[in-house]
Amino acid sequence: MSPNPPLLRIRDLRTHFPTPEGVFKAVDGVDLQVEAGQVLVLVGESGSGKSMTGFSVLGLIEPPGRIVSGSIQYKGQELIGMPESQLRALRGRDIAMVFQDPMMTLNPVLRIDTQMIEALQAHETMSHAQALARSHDALERVGMTSVAERLKAYPHELSGGMRQRVAIAISLLHRPALLIADEPTTALDVTIQSQIIFEMQKLCAQNGTALVWITHDLGLADAMGDSVCVMYGGRIVESGPVREVLSAPAHPYTRGLMDSLPSRNVRGQRLQQIAGMPPSALNRGQDCAFAPRCPQADRACQISPAATALSATRSVRCHHAFTKVSP
């Protein structure tokens, strides 16, 4: 083991939800690693388990769902099974989270200043006036205007973009070492999206905060990530440095995603898409989850492939990595 453990290291994480119809395997063997200050983009479609991976890190999995096995280490400390009080001390201070829908994540009946001051005082002893000053600073840093007025406002008096800025400001109040952003721009319109992405990148770089950016948009990975993990069916099917993965995708699913990007398609033609539907995470078997939709699938794919290292930083889960079938 290296003397300096990575900031976040997830090994074989499995988060399952028992249902009357069977076990819903939302996360089914995820390995990933984030170094301090790095930006990791976690890409996947709805139901691929990317959000649940993020939630598992913060221990936000609601019963009956639970982390069945695996390990999540933050700076070498095991988070799974950590007492709630210790976990609470880490939440918000060391590891913070920004959620998808800014309409829902701020408490509708509390003023912005109340919510920010509360978040500050949860981890640091400070006077009300000090906390208010810190909140004021934090909102200015995320590019809010007329901050004093905004602090006195209720969430419903702010637009979606402003609310997400507030949520980001709150998440960065304690300069966390790790920020998990769960599709923070999905609910916003495109112009606000790019502003928010820009602000978050800038602030994380300033604070030295590592960022796990959960998204369904592979194009975003290109724009902001150091490394990328592609998730499918509760597993990471391909991971590695963004440039390498995007320039030479090894997994057929990544290739399918790349081919369906509008920018890769010819104007006037139908967009390419991956045939079939995402698999159900219910009662998943031993075969490769992507096999039913995969052009390269054969009998070997009845056994799920193990993660194969392609280089020190790249790995893929496929029996037929890099093989392309000619249409």
Add this chain to the structure above:
Amino acid sequence: MSTAADIHLAPARTRWQQLWHDYSRNRVSVWALGFCGLLLLAALSCAWLAPQNPYDLAVIDMFDSRLPPGSRNPQGMTYWLGTDGQGRDMLSAMLYGLRLSLFVGAVSGALGIGLGVSLGLIAAYWGGWVDTVIMRVVDFMLGFPTILIALILLSLLGQGVDKVIFALMMVQWAYFARAVRSTALSERNKEYVEAAISLGLSKLRIVFGHILPNCMPSILVIATVQIAHAISTEATLSFLGLGLPITEPSLGLLIANGFAFLLSGLYWVSVFPGLLLLVTIFCINLVGDRLRDILNPRSQRTP
């Protein structure tokens, strides 16, 4: 995101301003609220409004008993609503009785809210066996008729204002616990709770600082209904002779005192306190109904 834009463009009102805006669109409800305010004011200032102090035995003359409304006594004082069996001025006794009834209703309601809301929130947020234990007790309490529990408690405790308040609190908290639990259960699944957990806030902080304020609308509705219920239950208990002591008559006791004279044609001793009780409860219920209409997202917002 048209909704976001709409919300942003709408004139920013605080929640209370919005509440009043919605509430005041119904004139009857505004009158009812005004009447409630008037009754409250009259009850609070009864020491100045009442022509006589009904607790002061020195000013009460037995020879003035059972006088009809409008009679005058030798001192030149007019009994506008007549006198009761002890010669007390009915108007004064009713004002003091109203104060006592409202006080008992409000205090027992507030205590019931405190206990019921806390237990309901704890049940909803902690879940598991805590929830099961609390809710089974609630089911047990709600399984008995209110008046029966109150009667049992009072016959064990004896008479007195504090005992009546305690008994009324005990019969009311279960309603609050159940209502708050169901609201809190839907609130705890909202994303702001997850966000609050991710900030490292403590459980108590999340329950009482974040979930409770979002349960206020339903608490407000049930509180008005329950306070009216508490006042009528207290009146019933006093009427049955197990409530407040006879030296401090509440509205229910005044009705009971006059009950014996009702058949002899001395209607005023029972009927006037009865009417006051009716109007009081009616007005509080009207306010509660209106609050339920505007605060319940499922019911239509009618003007």
